[in-house]
Each structure stands twice: as C-alpha cells, then as structure tokens.
Amino acid sequence: MAPDSKSEDKRVDILLVEPNPGDTRLFTESFKDAKLKNELYTVSDGDDALDMITQRGAYAETPQPDLILLEPKLPGKNGMDVLSELNxxxxxxxxxxxVLTSSDMGEDIVKSHELDADHYLQKPVEPEDFIRFVQEIEDLWFEIVQDTG
Incomplete structure (x- = not known):
C-alpha cells in the first residue's frame, strides 16, 4: 500500500542534529541533489536541538520537525539526553x-542506556554514499507516514 498523494506532496521538516560540519554539509548537499520535498534544518548540539523541537528561544518561529536525525555524540547535552527528554x-x-550511528554497535549503545529510538541508520563513510543514504531516509519517512496514516 503506497502512501496517499497528500503524504507524498507534504513538505517534511527534518531536523538534523550533527556536530560535524563536514557531515552536515554532505547531508545538506545530498538532500538538495536528491531533490526531496523537504526542509532540512541543522543544529550542532543537544541544547539547540531541544530548543528547536520545543520551539523556544531563537527557534520560536521555526516549525516543529516531522522527523529528527540524531547523532548520539554531541557537545553539551548528548544524543542520549535528547532522546531521553523526547521519550x-x-x-x-x-x-x-x-539515530545516526557510525558503527554496527551504535544501536546497542543507545539501547544500553535503556533508551530506544524509532529507527537506526548507519551513517555513510564515503561522500558518494550520502545520496543513497538520504533516499533511504525518504523511504523511511514514507514507511512512517504509511504506518501512522
């Protein structure tokens, strides 16, 4: 069963929480290259992530994200803290x-903190793999919409 056309036409507000400027740039460029219908917002630490998600402070006028891509290793409040507050x-x-993991063990590490995310994806290592990665994220989004719609 495919997502309905309303779901496919809706712009998706995605929050990327990523401290590495190089990875942030690769994500941003890959989302543009993949021509996905979305708006990608980026922050580099857990405090800004929570401010944006709750629409407070400098993010009061920013839309609440429809999907969060979370790197667990963040300065300040780490990804586990952010995930805990969301849960x-x-x-x-x-x-x-x-949760964006850098290894096969990433999911186990998150779960060892007695936390769970909706999904886990391993971040690509090579820049040319980022386009395929963001297409996986788009497919995942449609799965989520289909499951909740």
Missing amino acids: NESALEGIPVV
Whole structure:
C-alpha cells in the first residue's frame, strides 16, 4: 500500500542534529541533489536541538520537525539526553527519531542506556554514499507516514 498523494506532496521538516560540519554539509548537499520535498534544518548540539523541537528561544518561529536525525555524540547535552527528554515528554514522543550511528554497535549503545529510538541508520563513510543514504531516509519517512496514516 503506497502512501496517499497528500503524504507524498507534504513538505517534511527534518531536523538534523550533527556536530560535524563536514557531515552536515554532505547531508545538506545530498538532500538538495536528491531533490526531496523537504526542509532540512541543522543544529550542532543537544541544547539547540531541544530548543528547536520545543520551539523556544531563537527557534520560536521555526516549525516543529516531522522527523529528527540524531547523532548520539554531541557537545553539551548528548544524543542520549535528547532522546531521553523526547521519550519523557508526551507532546514530543510522536516525532519519529532516527539515530545516526557510525558503527554496527551504535544501536546497542543507545539501547544500553535503556533508551530506544524509532529507527537506526548507519551513517555513510564515503561522500558518494550520502545520496543513497538520504533516499533511504525518504523511504523511511514514507514507511512512517504509511504506518501512522
């Protein structure tokens, strides 16, 4: 069953929480190259991520994200702290979170903190693999919409 046309036409607001400027640039360029219908917002630490998700401070006018791509290793509040706050806040627990791991062990590390995300994806190592990676994210989004729609 394919997502309905309304879901396919809706712009998706994606929050990328990534401290590495090089990876952020690769994500941004790959999303543009893939021509996905979305708006990619980026922050580099857990405090800014939570401010944007809850629309406070400098992010009061920014839309609440439809999907969060979360790197667990962040300065300040780390990804585990962000995930914990999202899981404990009923108004936010409906936002799907994809934890970006750098190894096969990433999912185990998150779960060892007694936390769980909606999905786990291993970040690509090579720049040319980022386009395929963002297409995986788009496919994942359609799966989420289909499951909740």
